Amino acid sequence: MIESMMGLLDNYTEDQLRDIAAYYAAQDTKVGQADSSNFELGQRIYRAGNLSGGVPACTGCHGPQGKGVESAGYPKLSGQKAEYVVTSLVAYKTGERVHSSNAKIMQGIAARLTTEEIRAVANYVSGLY
Numbered sequence: 001m002i003e004s005m006m007g008l009l010d011n012y013t014e015d016q017l018r019d020i021a022a023y024y025a026a027q028d029t030k031v032g033q034a035d036s037s038n039f040e041l042g043q044r045i046y047r048a049g050n051l052s053g054g055v056p057a058c059t060g061c062h063g064p065q066g067k068g069v070e071s072a073g074y075p076k077l078s079g080q081k082a083e084y085v086v087t088s089l090v091a092y093k094t095g096e097r098v099h100s101s102n103a104k105i106m107q108g109i110a111a112r113l114t115t116e117e118i119r120a121v122a123n124y125v126s127g128l129y
């Protein structure tokens with residue numbers, strides 16, 4: 001990844017690079033392949049949970065960058081496709097995904113998420129690296 005960027009920016013002056021950075025900073029951030037309209041809701045759920053709904057912050061187990069804790073059985077979420085995350089959360093919510101005792105942890109959480117919150121948090125996760 002890093003190697004592929006090397007040399008790419010060599011022909012730009014510092015001023016040009018600053019202009020390019022300013023241009024991108026001014027664009028709407030697109031997260032994953034989903035739209036950015038629910039980014040804030042997704043970020044809030046991921047980082048802080050939903051107190052009124054009793055949803056714990058996802059960061060508590062999956063980590064701030066979504067890297068997970070393999071040794072504890074908390075899977076990595078960063079970079080997952082939003083559709084995959086939605087499908088997984090819905091499967092926990094409906095009880096379709098019960099293959100492990102760990103799945104019970106996610107069932108309790110997904111059951112408290114609304115469809116809108118699932119979409120938003122899935123969108124957010126797909127952009128985490």
Ligand code: HEC
Pocket residue numbers: 045046055056057058059060061062073074075076077084085088089097100102103104105106109121122
């Ligand atoms: C208390 C710890 C804990 C919290 C908090 C938690 N998770 Fe999980 N999560 C787990 C565990 C354990 C698994 C693996 C369950 C299994 O084996 O099916 C998992 C699995 C998942 C998966 C499936 C990943 C895969 O690779 O198939 C998704 C998606 C997910 N969690 C999303 C979330 C989201 C979104 C939140 C916040 C709303 C959240 N989790 C909060 C522990 C947690």
